[in-house]
Amino acid sequence: MTLDLAGWAALVPSPDASATAAARARQDTLTKPSGALGRLESVSLWLAGVQGRCPTIQPSRVRVVVFAADHGMALAGVSAYPAEVTGQMLANMREGGAAVNVLARQCGATIRLVSLCDEYPRTGRIDREDAMTAETAEAALRLGAEIADEEVDGGADLLIPGDMGIGNTTPATALIGLLTGAEPAQIVGRGTGIDDVTYARKQGAIIAAAGRASGLANDPVRLLAAVGGPDLAATAGFLLQAAVRRTPVVLDGIVSGAAALFAACIAPSAKAWWIAGHVSAEPAHGEALRHLGLNPLLDLGLRLGEGTGALLALPLIQAASATLNEMATFSSAGVSGRA
Amino acid sequence: MTLDLAGWAALVPSPDASATAAARARQDTLTKPSGALGRLESVSLWLAGVQGRCPTIQPSRVRVVVFAADHGMALAGVSAYPAEVTGQMLANMREGGAAVNVLARQCGATIRLVSLCDEYPRTGRIDREDAMTAETAEAALRLGAEIADEEVDGGADLLIPGDMGIGNTTPATALIGLLTGAEPAQIVGRGTGIDDVTYARKQGAIIAAAGRASGLANDPVRLLAAVGGPDLAATAGFLLQAAVRRTPVVLDGIVSGAAALFAACIAPSAKAWWIAGHVSAEPAHGEALRHLGLNPLLDLGLRLGEGTGALLALPLIQAASATLNEMATFSSAGVSGRA
Numbered sequence: 173m174t175l176d177l178a179g180w181a182a183l184v185p186s187p188d189a190s191a192t193a194a195a196r197a198r199q200d201t202l203t204k205p206s207g208a209l210g211r212l213e214s215v216s217l218w219l220a221g222v223q224g225r226c227p228t229i230q231p232s233r234v235r236v237v238v239f240a241a242d243h244g245m246a247l248a249g250v251s252a253y254p255a256e257v258t259g260q261m262l263a264n265m266r267e268g269g270a271a272v273n274v275l276a277r278q279c280g281a282t283i284r285l286v287s288l289c290d291e292y293p294r295t296g297r298i299d300r301e302d303a304m305t306a307e308t309a310e311a312a313l314r315l316g317a318e319i320a321d322e323e324v325d326g327g328a329d330l331l332i333p334g335d336m337g338i339g340n341t342t343p344a345t346a347l348i349g350l351l352t353g354a355e356p357a358q359i360v361g362r363g364t365g366i367d368d369v370t371y372a373r374k375q376g377a378i379i380a381a382a383g384r385a386s387g388l389a390n391d392p393v394r395l396l397a398a399v400g401g402p403d404l405a406a407t408a409g410f411l412l413q414a415a416v417r418r419t420p421v422v423l424d425g426i427v428s429g430a431a432a433l434f435a436a437c438i439a440p441s442a443k444a445w446w447i448a449g450h451v452s453a454e455p456a457h458g459e460a461l462r463h464l465g466l467n468p469l470l471d472l473g474l475r476l477g478e479g480t481g482a483l484l485a486l487p488l489i490q491a492a493s494a495t496l497n498e499m500a501t502f503s504s505a506g507v508s509g510r511a
Numbered sequence: 512m513t514l515d516l517a518g519w520a521a522l523v524p525s526p527d528a529s530a531t532a533a534a535r536a537r538q539d540t541l542t543k544p545s546g547a548l549g550r551l552e553s554v555s556l557w558l559a560g561v562q563g564r565c566p567t568i569q570p571s572r573v574r575v576v577v578f579a580a581d582h583g584m585a586l587a588g589v590s591a592y593p594a595e596v597t598g599q600m601l602a603n604m605r606e607g608g609a610a611v612n613v614l615a616r617q618c619g620a621t622i623r624l625v626s627l628c629d630e631y632p633r634t635g636r637i638d639r640e641d642a643m644t645a646e647t648a649e650a651a652l653r654l655g656a657e658i659a660d661e662e663v664d665g666g667a668d669l670l671i672p673g674d675m676g677i678g679n680t681t682p683a684t685a686l687i688g689l690l691t692g693a694e695p696a697q698i699v700g701r702g703t704g705i706d707d708v709t710y711a712r713k714q715g716a717i718i719a720a721a722g723r724a725s726g727l728a729n730d731p732v733r734l735l736a737a738v739g740g741p742d743l744a745a746t747a748g749f750l751l752q753a754a755v756r757r758t759p760v761v762l763d764g765i766v767s768g769a770a771a772l773f774a775a776c777i778a779p780s781a782k783a784w785w786i787a788g789h790v791s792a793e794p795a796h797g798e799a800l801r802h803l804g805l806n807p808l809l810d811l812g813l814r815l816g817e818g819t820g821a822l823l824a825l826p827l828i829q830a831a832s833a834t835l836n837e838m839a840t841f842s843s844a845g846v847s848g849r850a
Contacts, residue, residue, distance in 0.1 A: 203603050204610055205591060205703035209819070210792060210812030252544060252849045260846040264542050269839025271543055278826070278833050364544040453549065471810070472827075473549030480548070487617070487826035488811075494617050500608025507599040510591045 175310045177392065180317075181439035183416045187221030195220035195228070195496060202499040203507050211469065215447065215492035222420040222445055227497040230490050231330035231420070234281035235323050236272060236479040237410060238265065238334035239316070241287075241403035242294040244303070246339035250374040252364040255294075258338045262287055265336070265478075272334055272478035279486050281332070283479075286319060288312065292402040298343055299380035302398045304405075309393050312402040316409025317416075324417040330489075331414050332449075333407045334479025335427035338364075341454060342374055344430035346381040346399040348456040350389065351433050352463045356382060361426070361454035361475070392437055400434075407431035408438075415442035422482040422489065425452040425474065429460035436464055449485035450474060514649045516731065519656075520778035522755045526560030534559035534567070540840040550808065554786065554831035561759040561784055566836040569829050570669035570759070573620035574662050575611060575818040576749060577604065577673035578655070580626075580742035581633040583642070585678030589713040591703040594633075597677045601626055604675070604817075611673055611817035618825050620671070622818075625658060627651065631741040637682055638719035641737045643744075648732050651741035655748025656755075663756040669828075670753050671788075672746045673818025674766035677703075680793060681713055683769035685720040685738040687795040689728065690772050691802045695721060700765070700793035700814070731776055739773075746770035747777075754781035761821040761828065764791040764813065768799035775803055788824035789813060 195217045200206050207213060220226040240262050246255035264270045265285055268277075276283050292312065295303035304312075323331060341363040349356050356378045362371060385398040396405050408431040414421045423432055423446050436443045443464050450470035451458050461468055469485040502509055534556045539545050546552060559565040579601050585594035603609045604624055607616075615622050631651065634642035643651075662670060680702040688695050695717045701710060724737040735744050747770040753760045762771055762785050775782045782803050789809035790797050800807055808824040841848055 202610075203600065203608060204815050207704060208813065208815040209610065210814065212811060212813070212823075249850075254847050254850045257847050260844070261542065264839055264844040264846055267839065267844065269542060269837075269844050271541075271548060271834055271838055274834050274837045275830055277837075278830050365546060469811075472551060472808075474547065474551070475549065476543050476547040484551075484827060484830055488823060491614055491617055491823055494613050495610055498608075498613045498616075499610055500603055500606065505599070505603040505606065505608050507603055508593050508596050511588075511593045 175313060177438050180412060184439045184441045185418060186441060187444050188224035191224050191226045192217050192221035194226035198226060198496060201501040203502055203505050209495060212492045212495060215489055216496035218447060219489065219493055228493045230493040233327050233329045234486060235328040236276055236281055236283045236332040236334050237286060237319060238283060238336055238479060239286050239403040239406045240289060240336040241292065241401050242289045243337050243339035243343060243401055244295045244297040245342040245377060248297050248377060249370060250342050250377055251338050252366050253338050255338050258336060259289065261336050270478060271476055271480050275480055275483040279483060281483060288402040288406060295401045298346060298399045299377035303343060303401050304397050306393050306397045308402060309397040309405045312405035313409035316406035317413035320410045320413035320417060324419050331419055331421045332424065332479045332482040333410055333428040334424060335403060335477045337403055340403065340427050342377055343399055343401050343404060344426045345456040346378045347404065347430045348433060348460045349378065349382050350385055350395060351437060352459050354459050359456035359459050361456060396434060404431050408435040411435045412439055412442055415445040421446045422449045422485055424449055424479050424482040425477045426454040426457040427477055429457045433460045433464060450481035452481060514652060516777050519751060523778045523780045524757060525780060526783050527563035530563050530565045531556050531560035533565035534835060537565060537835060541838040542841055542844050542846050548834060551831045551834060554828055555835035557786060558828065558832055567832045569832040572666050572668045573825060574667040575615055575620055575622045575671040575673050576625055576658055577622060577675055577818060578625050578742040578745045579628060579675040580631065580740050581628045582676050582678035582682060582740055583634045583636040584681040584716060587636050587716060588709060589681050589716055590677050591705050592677050594677050597675060598628065600675050609817060610815055610819050614819055614822040618822060620822060627741045627745060634740045637685060637738045638716035642682060642740050643736050645732050645736045647741060648736040648744045651744035652748035655745035656752035659749045659752035659756060663758050670758055670760045671763065671818045671821040672749055672767040673763060674742060674816045676742055679742065679766050681716055682738055682740050682743060683765045684795040685717045686743065686769045687772060687799045688717065688721050689724055689734060690776060691798050693798050698795035698798050700795060735773060743770050747774040750774045751778055751781055754784040760785045761788045761824055763788055763818045763821040764816045765793040765796040766816055768796045772799045772803060789820035791820060
């Protein structure tokens with residue numbers, strides 16, 4: 173059965189405006205000049221809205237879901253690493269040795285690895301052929317949604333999409349270019365750290381992919397099938413369903429950014445449930461966030477993916493919650509107000 | 512006895528270059544593209560250097576020292592809050608209700624409150640008269656150094672300078688202007704959130720203070736006496752002595768930034784021991800950091816002080832340490848290197 177995208181989008185609720193208003197009012201009673209906690213205050217308002225309560229609950233059941241896939245572009249010389257690294261890094265993640273494992277341990281988050289490598293064959297080279305069929309794109313969108321449901325039903329109170337897949341910045345950049353209208357020359361990045369020759373090859377591939385898909389802007393599933401991948405599709409489904417399930421999401425890098433941009437094309441209101449953990453060194457990621465109207469919390473020149481940048485932002489979100497909830501008020505502390 | 516500033520400066524050691532080099536080499540063996548953790552990698556190198564070891568030890572005995580003082584400028588209508596708020600906020604900090612308390616609890620740091628309000632009288636209005644005598648400035652520099660010694664001897668493995676004092680952004684801005692040559696019009700900020708009339712008054716006061724002190728650039732203690740305060744002096748002494756004691760420091764906002772700029776004039780090599788936690792909404796703070804050559808970790812529009820911005824950056828430093836220490840290497844995880 174064809175996926176009913178409009179019906180899915182209609183299920184996305186709005187955050188709770190009264191909880192947001194209560195957080196705004198509470199912020200102005202706390203023992204600090206109004207607005208002095210800067211971005212932390214706006215994050216606390218967002219958290220109140222998506223949790224539907226003020227005081228907020230500090231997110232403590234944080235789940236990272238890493239979607240991994242084999243990309244045909246990895247065989248086309250657009251990455252600094254060989255294609256087999258995808259599977260090797262998944263094994264490393266299972267053993268707890270990757271950056272995402274270390275950072276999740278630091279903040280008490282847990283990780284679920286979703287390898288799409290077996291279920292879905294390596295994608296097509298998007299400069300020459302579609303990445304996958306429309307049926308595969310739909311199936312992966314559904315799978316991502318099911319995983320979001322499972323995680324929310326399992327008690328997760330905040331979700332983070334992660335990624336692993338050599339070559340995955342090529343489809344992500346192509347998708348962002350097509351959805352934002354940005355010129356490839358302006359947004360193609362160095363991925364894992366490619367040299368000039370590889371960069372030229374990557375840029376050429378993205379231009380070719382964009383050319384092949386240029387007529388598909390109004391057919392999201394076919395667009396995703398043409399230049400995306402099952403990981404991008406599953407992440408998009410995961411992000412959409414997280415919004416349906418009223419669960420906050422911290423976005424990570426270019427792959428989750430591309431998936432978010434795609435998901436927001438289907439359901440613009442979903443982005444109210446997401447916050448941008450960081451902006452990466454990939455130019456396309458910044459472009460995607462600007463189009464989404466999401467202001468990243470961190471800018472640390474990261475270009476690793478996996479969910480790492482989102483995990484680094486998590487303590488800021490927890491701090492936003494704690495300050496809103498725990499600071500004394502001017503009246504409770506007996507502090508004079510403005511002169 | 513007059514303080515021997517040159518002798519003090521000569522005691523500042525350099526971080527351990529061999530530990531930094533070991534961290535650089537180790538980063539390149541970890542299962543990620545070289546440089547993919549961006550700023551986190553450079554922070555790990557800094558931490559290795561200041562700790563003199565690789566692997567590093569994750570800072571876990573973090574101490575915030577809040578220096579509070581009564582500023583004469585608070586009576587001159589340059590703040591949105593009345594002067595008595597300084598003492599009221601100190602009481603709030605003792606009760607655990609201020610933002611600095613909440614954020615310290617979040618990351619397991621402890622706080623020491625150092626009120627200079629009793630030992631040192633309210634400072635002079637720096638637009639008309641010196642803030643304090645040169646003797647007071649020296650005594651406060653020494654006090655800050657003694658406190659750093661006490662904290663390091665007590666086991667602190669990372670220090671954070673905090674501040675509390677209505678009116679304190681006025682002397683901090685004046686000091687930064689004099690030490691950087693920046694025009695007051697370019698660097699005066701809104702402090703606690705002042706209106707246009709108050710802002711004009713604050714700017715006029717800083718111009719007057721800078722005029723009074725313009726001949727003192729080569730006499731640091733007299734400069735500090737003219738436009739500073741005992742809190743700025745104690746913080747500068749604290750920062751210098753932390754460097755002497757080979758103890759890393761995370762700088763906070765405009766007040767610790769002004770003190771750091773002053774301390775770096777006495778001992779330029781001391782800044783190798785400091786990292787900038789954030790850049791605040793106060794323009795003078797960014798100017799001070801640029802002059803120090805310190806690149807802030809966070810930019811969240813904070814303007815609260817107390818040590819809050821430094822505490823928010825602490826998880827990033829801990830994450831830098833953890834990724835350096837705990838990630839698998841390409842060889843240990845059996846991951847292929849670059850193609």
